[in-house]
Amino acid sequence: MKTFEVKTKIVFGENALGYITSLANKKVFIVTDPFMVKSGMIERITSKLTSGSYQVFSDVVPDPPMELVVQGVSEVTAYKPDAVIALGGGSAIDAAKAIMNFSKKAANLPNMLFIAIPTTSGTGSEVTNFAVITDKEKGVKYPLVSSELLPNVAILEPELVKSLPCQIVADTGMDVLTHALEAYVSTNATDFSDALAEKAVKLVFDYLLRSYKSSDDMEAKEKMHSASCIAGMAFNEASLGVNHAIAHNIGGKLHIPHGRTNAILLPHVIEYNSNMEGYNPKTYTVAAKKYAMIAKLCGIQGATTRALVKGLIAEVVRLEREMKMPRSLKECGIKEEEYLDAKKSIAEGALEDACLVTNPRKTTVSEVLEILHLIR
Secondary structure (H helix, E strand, C coil): CCCCCCCCEEEECCCHHHHHHHHCCCCEEEECCHHHHHCCCCHHHHCCCCCCCEEEECCCCCCCEHHHHHHHHHHHHHHCCCEEEEEECHHHHHHHHHHHHHHHHHCCCCCCEEEEEECCCCCCHHHCCEEEEEECCCCEEEEEECHHHCCCEEEECHHHHCCCCHHHHHHHHHHHHHHHHHHHHCCCCCHHHHHHHHHHHHHHHHHHHHHHHCCCCHHHHHHHHHHHHHHHHHHHHHCCCHHHHHHHHHHHHHCCCHHHHHHHHHHHHHHHHHCCCCCCCCCCCHHHHHHHHHHHHCCCCCCCHHHHHHHHHHHHHHHHHHCCCCCCCHHHCCCHHHHHHHHHHHHHHHHHCHHHHHCCCCCCHHHHHHHHHHHC
């Protein structure tokens, strides 16, 4: 028996932030990062709340550490809000998830509302029961997985992503594509997650480059914001795979932005998961057939499964080149000695990552090392 459930209410379209006015007479705790405060973007939220009815926790940093969560829990348990709002990218939402979940138990706040407002179009964290917290001392990222982490409400306001730098648009957009493709070939994929993944991939190929090229293309911004959320729902149902298993560990050891790491890995992971031997195989893996299917849905041409998979890889590479993205660790500024020092622990960590469980191809340490060699 399987189930499919969407717990989170999604508010989108014109004046989506208007939903915040429903909290005007409640105590609200806002989790965000320093940039949201300095840029004034947080005022888009606080202006809709009664003066003095909110408290701002703006200490969130990329790859939020455990110490940050402890600090946030301490402040929430003292303030005892009616609602927690996460405002920011994946790091802010992940931190807020952990803070909210632990605070509910520590301060006996079972009815505390949790609202996520993403300001990047990438993680899909606003609709997933995943969060990633970092142990800075060990250089390890720990995924938290629980339905209790799911926000009650997600607000998709494209105006909040309008001014993102183009490189952030590229990184986060490729994260969306990776989420959707990994969910699509996951061993836990269902008809429901496939429908979501297919739509997300199509939206990325249609709108990511437009969003990258123009901050004024609000149609592209809105579509990519939707794609991020839809891909989040897909992988929340089906989980991910080896791409993210490796990326989590590269991020923990070499500190490359997550979406950028996923983009570097993606063409090689598609090739690896497809596992096509020879020029014209007589049989194809399930993953290869699904990659071919989604390639065809996106208008990629090919007479055979192999040709369609190769076409999908070529389209991913073309997109990355158009957005001037690095294609290797070296192009990200990682020196050879850094790579050599970290590769073994990255490979071993990838095999212990929860995302690897649903990868369509069983993976060994040596195979992860081969993938790492290709992206060095």
